[in-house]
Amino acid sequence: MKMLNLLIASIFVLIVQVEALAQSKSKEKTSFQASAPWSADYDVRADIAMVYGINDDGGKFEERVKGYRDKGYEVHFMTGIAWGQYKDYFLGEWDGKNHLDEGQVMRNGETIWHGQNVPYIVPSTNFLTYMKTHVKRAIDAGVTGIYLEEPEFWARAGYSNAFKKEWQNYYGYPWIAQHESPEATYLSSKLKYQLYFNALKEIFTYIKTYSESKGKRVKCYVPTHSLINYSSWQIVSPEASLANLDGMDGYIAQVWTGTSREPIFYNGVKKERVFENAFLEYGSMVSMTAPTGRKLFFLTDPIEDRARSWDDYKVNYQATFTAQLLYPMVDNYEVMPWPNRIYKGKFNVEGQKEKQGISPAYATQMQIMVNSLNQMPLSKNTLNGSKGIGVLLSNSMMFQRFPTHAGYDDPQLSNFYGMAIPLLKEGVPVETVHIENLANKNTLKDIKVLIMSYANMKPLAASFHEDLTKWVKNGGVLLYYGKDTDPFQNVKEWWNTNGNTYKAPSAHLFQLLGIKESEDKQEYPVGKGKVFLVRKDPKELVMQTNGDTEFLANVKSAYENDAKAGKLIFKNNFVLERGPFVIAAVLDENKQTEPLTLNGLFIDLFNPELPVIKQKTTIPGTQSYLFDILKVTNKNTPQVLAAAGRLEDQATTITKNAYSFLIKSPAKTLNTMRILLPKKPKAITARVNEKDLQLLKNEWDENSKTLLLGFANYSEGVKVNINW
Known part of the structure; x- marks a missing residue:
């Protein structure tokens, strides 16, 4: 039995050392x-x-x-x-x-x-x-x-x-x-x-x-x-x-x-x-x-x-x-x-x-x-909601912001936000796509519907249109919004120089796509894909009350019927899991006004008291940040789950009946931490410079097998010893 206990203790120490090594690599x-x-x-x-x-x-x-x-x-x-x-x-x-x-x-x-x-x-x-x-x-x-x-x-x-x-x-x-x-x-x-x-x-x-x-x-x-x-x-x-x-x-x-x-x-x-x-x-x-x-x-x-x-x-x-x-x-x-x-x-x-x-x-x-954030992992998980909708950006957005010419204005960059905010507010995890990256094969790999306008930017190279045309012909769905009447359409650029005589850069794109514009038509099949051509500047979608109704209907049709990307889901929240972390945001200004309720066994990381809760309700216009205790790996290994300080990995030790670590954080602040342990501790000390600190919090939660511990922070580190 003694040998078994020594083996278990050795395994505990090995786990801690491996975890410390993994963190030290980054x-x-x-x-x-x-x-x-x-x-x-x-x-x-x-x-x-x-x-x-x-x-x-x-x-x-x-x-x-x-x-x-x-x-x-x-x-x-x-x-x-x-x-x-x-x-x-x-x-x-x-x-x-x-x-x-x-x-x-x-x-x-x-x-x-x-x-x-x-x-x-x-x-x-x-x-x-x-x-x-x-x-x-x-x-x-x-x-x-x-x-x-x-x-x-x-x-x-x-x-x-x-x-x-x-x-x-x-x-x-x-x-x-x-x-x-x-x-x-x-x-x-x-x-x-x-x-x-x-x-x-x-x-x-x-x-x-x-x-x-x-x-x-x-x-x-x-x-x-x-x-x-x-x-x-x-x-x-x-x-x-x-x-x-x-x-x-x-x-x-x-x-x-x-x-x-x-x-x-x-x-x-x-x-x-x-x-x-x-x-x-x-x-x-x-x-x-x-x-x-x-x-x-x-x-x-x-x-x-x-x-x-x-x-x-x-x-x-x-x-x-x-x-x-x-x-x-x-x-x-x-x-x-x-x-x-x-x-x-x-x-x-x-x-x-x-x-x-x-x-x-x-x-x-x-x-x-x-x-x-020192614990935050990369994750292959994705945001809940309908994916694959992007809005095209270009560095040239910066080129036509000052001054105003011929009375044309773009208040608060609304020609960009008009394409993105209506979707985001409906709980769609809309992406942005940089036109300068279109030549990279990964840029449009996961995009099903792409929304763009030249009301707020201009293409700096004709090759961008070749990339877009190839993507549409292979099944992509493009929504183009814009009157193409802003004064920057006529600047001397590639589309109207060196033998080119296009009145607007979009005319070159539409020519490559084989589109002959008709006033009574806004949908154009192109190869395996489709183009929606709407002669409305995107700023009109957000600067007017309910200005986005037709826009959202077009995106829905493009996504569901043409891209065949599944149902376009409108909701009022975003939720993502990254390892044990749960991140949630609930949107306001949405027809859906109900809060989001998550059930489980969580530590509330936006609460300095680090309470353990079984249910978290997030109301519209707010966010939540949780640690899911049920997602902890190596549940039998004592470990700090959340803390207002950083553990020094090399100073962490685990034995059969004890857990000790050194934690550092700015002086003159208070540390609250939630620690997973095999059982309720019998003795706890927190020391700095060989002096015992007063424990401001010392509460055991049997349901989660966690200890809430609190004491004053010290930059040089507080040595914590827990025995059970």
């Missing part, structure tokens, strides 16, 4: 960015600390890097490529010349500033030489990854002498003010797009070459807003084209409350729809990168840049957090930016005059959520 799964030096007060224990800026937070870059590395982090470097703490460059300290004239300038002659003496930049050759000194210093400090953040050129900019010079060099003729014609707007944006593509290409090439000369290969990433957000906010950025750069290793999808709360139209009402917007933004980043195989991190932020209340932050954090988890093909996360701002900042609390720091309850909940 030491770049979670990250955060911080300009401030390491502090116990915001030691969030992700895998990667992205130390921000050479000159940020008083400089001392190498000290900041060492501070995080000494605490066990993989250290990367992040800095802005379009703005940053580069006053030594702009004010002449670097090369003796003032470079404020390289800022992005509006029509009224004013520079667009990111901060005092920090303009948004027209990336000149000289500036790129300066930036190389920053990345070189970072590589010399030993970082293993570099992030060049937010390559942004404002659509309303383009009037500086620096930009005029770049125009002359690129186009070979004098600058034309972008407000003078649609073509000038289009050309201006194409140049802005190209300038930052070239800038990143040059810096990434330097990073790879220099790091390899030092005997290592530093990875290169671009943290960027989604194409949807940049188009909405009227910013131009290289976006999808960067994925084809040899030196490009991946992206951070910068989606958070600040981007997702941008008001959008639906059913004639303009307002914030944070969950829906976030879902589409994350989706556009997935569709942009999936065919390329580049790594993708999803970002969320427990607060945001704009000053709001803690209650506002919490509600919208839950919405964006849920949206990111509904993409089971992504399991890398930036868990937060600026942790010092979150833990040390003060913001409004409803009903109180003075601003307050983060509440203990919200801090605990947030830490439960971010630490769950």
